[in-house]
């Protein structure tokens with residue numbers, strides 16, 4: 001047994017070394033990726049849900065980063081966002097996504113007029129908010145692209161938006177620009193319905209884990225319903241994330257979620273594919 005245990009330890013140490021090596025590979029590659037413009041942005045449509053079940057409409061898009069790696073193919077964000085945060089590259093990455101997304105958004109407005117999306121959501125990481133003066137970067141991007149502040153929504157996670165006074169201050173600085181804030185992945189973190197009123201957010205995004213269980217579990221339906229009610233009473237909108245079936249869409253619509261997002265409507269799309277998708281949907 002002792003020998004087997006020793007073997008496990010050796011294998012464990014080996015696995016740790018491999019992980020560390022993989023990490024530093026990714027880190028080195030990511031530095032290059034930022035210089036060589038291997039990163040790109042895809043957009044997932046957000047759909048407005050009419051309570052009566054009328055025709056849903058295109059309400060906006062969420063920008064999601066992708067990495068076209070020279071040998072690994074397209075790398076999904078969960079494989080590099082965390083590493084980017086730890087090695088200090090998230091600032092450059094986040095600035096790239098914000099600028100790219102605002103430019104694309106403006107191009108749709110020029111190209112599509114009334115058919116263009118009305119709202120652009122961009123994910124924010126904690127490290128970006130930690131940078132002093134980051135709201136000035138946002139202001140500069142808005143000015144440079146001619147994007148209207150009210151059409152930009154920054155998404156923050158619960159853990160990020162919670163009690164920390166400095167973070168709260170930064171969020172208020174951002175809101176002073178005229179942009180809006182969404183609380184991402186609601187229900188997965190530590191903050192609760194009771195503390196929602198403490199956060200300067202305009203929209204609550206109900207996590208996919210609730211939506212995916214909404215058909216089978218009364219418990220999850222009750223939680224969605226309670227979230228929507230509290231959000232509404234605070235003047236906040238709601239988005240149901242990760243809708244994959246017509247049944248899930250019906251449930252969240254019945255529970256009065258304002259908007260929905262998920263593979264049922266569309267996967268994240270390149271700009272060209274998004275333009276084709278928008279042509280088939282009524283706009284807000």
Ligand code: C2E
Pocket residue numbers: 044063064065076077078081094097123124125184185208241242243244261262263264268
């Ligand atoms: P998120 O912000 O919660 O984004 C939603 C994720 O769920 C996206 O994964 C999207 O493709 C996926 N999704 C959407 N609808 C469905 C569905 O119906 N079913 C399933 N199974 N999945 C669905 P993605 O693009 O891989 O992004 C993962 C996470 O990476 C994001 O979660 C976000 O936290 C982070 N991320 C992505 N882009 C950025 C970025 O530009 N900056 C930062 N800081 N984080 C980003």
Ligand code: CA
Pocket residue numbers: 062123155184
């Ligand atoms: Ca998000």
Ligand code: CA
Pocket residue numbers: 184185205207241
């Ligand atoms: Ca989310």
Ligand code: CA
Pocket residue numbers: 185
């Ligand atoms: Ca997430």
